[in-house]
Amino acid sequence: MPVKAYYSLIKPGVTYGNLLTVVAGFLLASRGDINPVQFLAVTLGMGLVIGSACAFNNYFDQDIDRIMSRTKKRAIVAGSVSGKNALIFATVIGFIGFALLSIFANLLTVVVALIGFIDYIVFYGILSKRLSIHGTLVGSISGAMPILAGYVAVTNAIDAGAILLFLVLFFWQMPEFYSISIYRRKEYAAAKIPVMSVVKGVQSTKVQILLYMLAFTISALALGLFGYTGYIYMLVMTLLCVWWVWLSLQGFTTKDDNKWAKSVFKFSLIVLVAFSALISIEAWLP
Numbered sequence: 001m002p003v004k005a006y007y008s009l010i011k012p013g014v015t016y017g018n019l020l021t022v023v024a025g026f027l028l029a030s031r032g033d034i035n036p037v038q039f040l041a042v043t044l045g046m047g048l049v050i051g052s053a054c055a056f057n058n059y060f061d062q063d064i065d066r067i068m069s070r071t072k073k074r075a076i077v078a079g080s081v082s083g084k085n086a087l088i089f090a091t092v093i094g095f096i097g098f099a100l101l102s103i104f105a106n107l108l109t110v111v112v113a114l115i116g117f118i119d120y121i122v123f124y125g126i127l128s129k130r131l132s133i134h135g136t137l138v139g140s141i142s143g144a145m146p147i148l149a150g151y152v153a154v155t156n157a158i159d160a161g162a163i164l165l166f167l168v169l170f171f172w173q174m175p176e177f178y179s180i181s182i183y184r185r186k187e188y189a190a191a192k193i194p195v196m197s198v199v200k201g202v203q204s205t206k207v208q209i210l211l212y213m214l215a216f217t218i219s220a221l222a223l224g225l226f227g228y229t230g231y232i233y234m235l236v237m238t239l240l241c242v243w244w245v246w247l248s249l250q251g252f253t254t255k256d257d258n259k260w261a262k263s264v265f266k267f268s269l270i271v272l273v274a275f276s277a278l279i280s281i282e283a284w285l286p
Contacts, residue, residue: 005080006089009058010051018146022046024276025150025165032283041104042153046146048097049113053120055090059083060125067191105153112152116145133199136177144169161228167219174212175248176268178205182261206251209264213248217241220275232285233278240271
């Protein structure tokens with residue numbers, strides 16, 4: 001059994017990145033009173049659900065993956081895993097993941113995970129990504145569900161904190177993906193994927209990046225204003241947001257769009273890791 005090939009189907013980078021936010025949402029909601037069994041079960045369950053969605057996405061994206069240079073070596077396209085076996089694998093791990101959430105979390109967590117699961121596979125992967133310039137918006141809904149699932153696994157409620165966490169991750173994804181769409185726009189154009197940079201051009205994409213960064217900044221700092229985080233969080237996130245916005249403004253004068261877009265993307269990862277780490281240890285910060 002080609003374990004490495006099956007492992008690649010879950011898109012480890014995507015899965016672990018989303019799991020980071022699951023953990024962060026869970027720990028923020030726990031306020032230092034952590035149920036270790038529930039924590040492990042929710043983390044594993046969400047990891048399997050996210051991995052399942054990624055595996056299904058790999059199956060449905062075979063035609064696109066054959067065209068784009070960064071994806072043409074994926075397991076199904078390369079032939080190391082058959083399409084049928086990929087579907088079986090995705091179904092099994094997805095079932096186990098949802099079962100864990102059902103047993104160790106609550107119905108709301110299952111519903112949140114299911115919405116993200118369906119959105120990523122169907123509404124984003126099969127439909128909007130291929131048909132609309134707004135595919136990124138649709139995909140960002142699924143990307144914001146893991147942190148929400150982690151949070152409601154503890155609270156079993158959609159409160160202001162849940163809404164703000166969803167918005168933070170939703171807005172964060174837009175500049176992150178739009179920056180990728182700039183330095184990979186030729187690949188997206190070749191695959192006939194109507195991303196912003198291909199349809200509207202690089203300049204319009206830069207404007208959108210700035211606007212969504214500002215929206216991210218407002219929602220991230222609102223966590224502190226509503227009392228969900230303390231002074232350390234507010235200080236660090238303010239500095240990071242100011243730097244990220246300043247970096248986006250440089251895009252309007254840069255002579256190398258690809259280099260600039262890569263720097264925006266890399267810094268977006270720093271922002272996400274810092275945000276997740278800060279809210280994870282919030283219970284022990286001033």
